[in-house]
Amino acid sequence: MALTTDEVRSIAHLARIGLDEARLSELATDLSTVLELVEQMNSVDTTGVEPMAHPGSSGLRLRADAVTEENRREALQAPAPSAEDGYFLVPRVIE
């Protein structure tokens, strides 16, 4: 399965990665190689094999429903580029 440069452009946009137009075809080739590897794995007969989302057999660990966190807003907002009145500020998002 070969990716087109348009598809690479779209993937980059979805991931919010800025790409030079000049690199698109090179990346399309690289990514297509990865997909080819996956294609090869797809050719293995997996009839009767349970799909596995995670390695290891242990299930999800659960915690009791209790509030254990305190308000640490000041410390957590200290590294933010901008904060005011308790809010994190980001460039205006227009709906």
Added chain:
Amino acid sequence: MSWEVVIGLEIHAQLATQSKIFSGASTAFGAEPNTQACAVDLGLPGVLPVMNAAAVEMAVKFALATDAEIGRTSVFARKNYFYPDLPKGYQISQMALPIVGEGKVAVMQSDGTEKVVGLTRAHLEEDAGKSVHDQFSDATGIDLNRAGTPLLEIVSEPDMRSSAEAVAYARQIHSLVRYIDICDGNMQEGSFRCDANVSIRQKGDTELGTRTEIKNVNSFRFLERAIEFEIERQIDVVEGGGTVVQETRLYDADKDETRSMRSKEEANDYRYFPDPDLPPLIVEESFIDSVRQGMPELPQARRTRFVESLGLPAADAAALTVDRQTADFFEATLDESFKPRLAANWMTGELFARMNKEDVSLDAVPVTAEQVKGMLIRMQDGTISAKTGKQVFDELWNGAASADAVIADKGLKQISDTGAIEAMVDEVLAANPGQVEEYRGGKDKLMSFFVGQVMRASKGKANPAQLNDLLKKKLEG
């Protein structure tokens, strides 16, 4: 041309846990911005989500209440998109393997019939934060208190055929989640949110038409209006020779219209993949059993019991099981000395009317079930009449301690002494010879005049049944 409307709903119910789905931060509503947003909720590097057991329990409760399959192994996936109130750049949700599979719910329609609506699935996910657009002149403010609040997204089959059916279904789910105590149902605070998928097709078609998704509906009234508007809009588009475009539309309550929400369209590729931070959620049989043990009686079963064992009319049973609190209150007013019907009449009549008049909900009613019970006992044993009951209820509402205290303080004890009533009747008849003459001459309507006079003489305390009997006897004798 005759059109058929097809509607499916996606309901997001915030689960009533104390802490968030993957962190120990509080989920309480209304806190100062970002005071309930910890490092996990902020998606800081190196943090790991740890699943809240109560959220799992609540999802299983919902499955049991809707006769749904329970996903014994369900998997959390990342739904990837960029928005400032989603700090990780992905929402943890469930895709291929949700915790709740196919189920069904019987919905009471406005005409009293029942319609079974299929549930496709329900899955656990985390809520996003909130963006504030109007508080800062040149920036958007982000409050992440809501980020990580557990949600159960309940997806219905496209089984509804009108806006009224869709609203009836939404109300049923709303009532159910409160009944089983997994969601507070507060729509103003966004605890219960509905999105509607709407399409139209020609009557008789089996293929579904292109659907649009309506978002941003925060009341049942708006849900109905938004769907109505969208049906009309789609019919206009198709009858005008156009085609419906699959898109997300926002409902604007002020203008009563839906508007295309273009911004979300191009990003509709969420690239789901299993979240490597969270191993599969395995729900053991023993866990399901323990949840089942703790399940309350479901509204439908309770309604049936009210009719069959308590002898209530169907309409009263429905009104009294509208939510768990109402049903609990009703049952707490019952006493062996009187028929459940007496309490039902009192609640659906007097209490509901008073709640409407004062615009308060049951939890704000200043009268307890115990106080109502005390009053009903006194009505049953003849100490007070139904009419005096109203006065007693009024006093209870205004802070009186008990019906017995009111009856004693205000001297409301009904007069059931035949001799005393007879004396008053004689007095009234003697004082009104003209009316007695007219009555005997055939003017039956004067009966109520006499009843009124005697009641007044007794200050409203004469036992009405005895009074009527005596009056009749004296007038006709």
